[in-house]
Amino acid sequence: MIEATELKKNYGDKRAVDGVSFTIRPGVVTGFLGPNGSGKSTTMRLILGLDSPTSGDVRVNGKHYAEHAAPLHEVGALLEARSVHTGRSAYNHLLALAQTHGIPRRRVDEMVDLVGLHEVARKRAGQFSLGMGQRLGIAAALLGDPATVVLDEPVNGLDPEGVHWIRNLLKQLAAEGRTVFVSSHLMSEMSLTADHLIVIGRGRLIADLSVDEFVRKASGNRVLVRTPEATRLRDLVLGPQVSVASSEAGILQIEGLTAAQVGEIAAANHVVLHELTPQQASLEEAFMELTRDDVEYRSLGSSADPKELAA
Amino acid sequence: MSSATATVSIPRLNERGRVTQARVALSEWTKFVSLRSTRWSLGVGVFLTIAFPILFAAVTATHWAHMSAQDRADRHPLDIALAGVNVAQLAIAVLGVLMITGEYSTGMIRSTFLAVPRRLPVLWAKVGVYAVVSFLLMVPSVLIGFFASQSILNGKHILQISFGASGVARSEFGGAIYVMLVGIFALAIGAILRNTAGGIATFAGIFFVIPPLMNILPTSWNNAISKYLPSEAGRQLFSLHRDAHSLSPLWGGLLFVGYCVVAIAIAAVLLVRRDA
Numbered sequence: 001m002i003e004a005t006e007l008k009k010n011y012g013d014k015r016a017v018d019g020v021s022f023t024i025r026p027g028v029v030t031g032f033l034g035p036n037g038s039g040k041s042t043t044m045r046l047i048l049g050l051d052s053p054t055s056g057d058v059r060v061n062g063k064h065y066a067e068h069a070a071p072l073h074e075v076g077a078l079l080e081a082r083s084v085h086t087g088r089s090a091y092n093h094l095l096a097l098a099q100t101h102g103i104p105r106r107r108v109d110e111m112v113d114l115v116g117l118h119e120v121a122r123k124r125a126g127q128f129s130l131g132m133g134q135r136l137g138i139a140a141a142l143l144g145d146p147a148t149v150v151l152d153e154p155v156n157g158l159d160p161e162g163v164h165w166i167r168n169l170l171k172q173l174a175a176e177g178r179t180v181f182v183s184s185h186l187m188s189e190m191s192l193t194a195d196h197l198i199v200i201g202r203g204r205l206i207a208d209l210s211v212d213e214f215v216r217k218a219s220g221n222r223v224l225v226r227t228p229e230a231t232r233l234r235d236l237v238l239g240p241q242v243s244v245a246s247s248e249a250g251i252l253q254i255e256g257l258t259a260a261q262v263g264e265i266a267a268a269n270h271v272v273l274h275e276l277t278p279q280q281a282s283l284e285e286a287f288m289e290l291t292r293d294d295v296e297y298r299s300l301g302s303s304a305d306p307k308e309l310a311a
Numbered sequence: 312m313s314s315a316t317a318t319v320s321i322p323r324l325n326e327r328g329r330v331t332q333a334r335v336a337l338s339e340w341t342k343f344v345s346l347r348s349t350r351w352s353l354g355v356g357v358f359l360t361i362a363f364p365i366l367f368a369a370v371t372a373t374h375w376a377h378m379s380a381q382d383r384a385d386r387h388p389l390d391i392a393l394a395g396v397n398v399a400q401l402a403i404a405v406l407g408v409l410m411i412t413g414e415y416s417t418g419m420i421r422s423t424f425l426a427v428p429r430r431l432p433v434l435w436a437k438v439g440v441y442a443v444v445s446f447l448l449m450v451p452s453v454l455i456g457f458f459a460s461q462s463i464l465n466g467k468h469i470l471q472i473s474f475g476a477s478g479v480a481r482s483e484f485g486g487a488i489y490v491m492l493v494g495i496f497a498l499a500i501g502a503i504l505r506n507t508a509g510g511i512a513t514f515a516g517i518f519f520v521i522p523p524l525m526n527i528l529p530t531s532w533n534n535a536i537s538k539y540l541p542s543e544a545g546r547q548l549f550s551l552h553r554d555a556h557s558l559s560p561l562w563g564g565l566l567f568v569g570y571c572v573v574a575i576a577i578a579a580v581l582l583v584r585r586d587a
Contacts, residue, residue, distance in 0.1 A: 065428050071330070083420075083421035085414065087346045093422070103324065142321060
């Protein structure tokens with residue numbers, strides 16, 4: 001369980017996290033979604049006591065992170081930034097962490113095997129690929145058999161097999177009743193693993209909802225209609241909340257009404273319909289729609305003034 | 312749907328411990344001995360502490376016949392025996408700085424603080440491990456330096472001094488204590504600055520740049536101020552003879568310990584307050 005209340009963090013003049021409140025529950029995978037620079041990593045650092053909040057409060061399993069007598073048994077964390085000494089072997093890295101809690105060596109071996117680093121455990125971590133580094137980070141996170149797991153962009157740098165493995169791992173952790181909080185900037189990834197979503201942009205909470213809800217909202221009220229009486233139907237449905245577009249003759253894209261509403265209007269006015277299909281916006285589209293105003297770094301679009309680009 | 316979900320089996324852990332100072336010390340020991348930089352720096356420190364007196368003694372013994380009375384009078388057996396300390400301190404200081412800045416530069420510090428979020432036990436453990444290791448390595452090193460240089464000089468029957476002579480044993484152990492304290496002071500500088508280059512430069516500035524700069528001052532000022540510098544105060548621990556403008560070995564040593572305590576205290580406050 002992670003509870004954040006009005007969490008704020010400033011770095012100098014820059015506000016990284018701006019009054020975020022949420023509760024992350026055990027037993028499900030909660031995705032933490034937001035564009036790059038939206039404050040995900042900062043929020044996680046605040047949860048883990050690495051940074052202290054400017055104001056507000058965050059507790060893990062009922063206490064501030066630093067108040068736990070055995071934090072590795074409470075919370076396992078994988079940070080986005082590298083957090084391993086490059087000159088030390090993976091085995092010794094895990095051993096040093098284990099020793100702070102009196103965790104036996106056998107556990108270190110178990111974790112090395114679990115993440116598939118057996119062959120390279122005695123190699124210096126500086127020689128690891130990004131994917132191997134991620135696996136080592138996950139081994140460290142699970143070392144203390146923690147009740148809560150916080151992972152920042154865990155699929156970064158993993159090959160497809162590794163990504164698949166992480167998804168199963170996260171689901172398994174949640175199924176065992178743990179709290180699982182995973183950040184990503186990729187909606188598609190979250191839709192495959194998460195049950196619940198927390199969305200932030202520019203340090204503010206944008207949404208806190210289940211993935212199903214998100215998908216439903218994302219598909220919104222967009223309906224594709226095929227009808228020989230396109231012009232008539234368009235005039236019938238148009239209103240202040242409704243817009244209609246047409247890509248080819250006889251096909252309408254109606255936004256702002258559900259399929260049921262469109263069908264009823266058509267029936268009441270005896271308009272013949274050949275097709276009436278609710279449209280699924282892709283999750284990526286929905287996510288971009290949701291965070292459109294909150295993207296920190298935007299690529300220069302084609303509409304940008306060429307003179308500005310040259311400057 | 313590819314829901315052929317191969318379930319990952321995550322082994323459970325039955326032992327549930329808690330963080331203790333002793334466990335953090337063991338963890339820091341593991342970190343300390345599992346890095347190459349540790350072995351290199353300590354090896355260089357020990358080598359210099361032993362090699363310099365041997366070299367110095369050999370050169371003195373060879374040239375003794377041709378040396379002027381003045382030069383002969385300037386040579387002191389204990390200076391020869393402890394000639395390595397001034398050089399070895401640099402290796403020990405660099406490792407002291409690296410013990411903490413190495414964690415910041417690699418990001419290891421985040422893993423460390425996730426395991427020990429109260430942070431201070433980490434600082435105490437690092438200081439403890441480094442103090443014990445450097446002292447235990449330096450004691451035999453200075454003793455080997457002493458007896459090796461004495462036996463070389465004995466070949467020419469020159470510059471003999473007994474280990475039992477007044478102040479000799481104190482200077483020998485004082486040299487080992489001095490190097491140990493230098494390591495602690497450097498570790499504190501590293502913790503304060505969190506940057507390897509900055510830490511080493513600051514240490515070098517305090518120990519190797521500021522003392523000669525004092526010579527710019529009028530002599531009376533220099534004499535009044537210099538003895539309170541960390542390097543000068545600490546040096547009294549292994550100086551056999553005390554000149555008119557220096558502190559006694561006891562007061563000099565205590566003042567140097569005081570500098571270390573203040574540096575560690577600043578490091579401790581910053582460690583807890585700052586974001587990692």
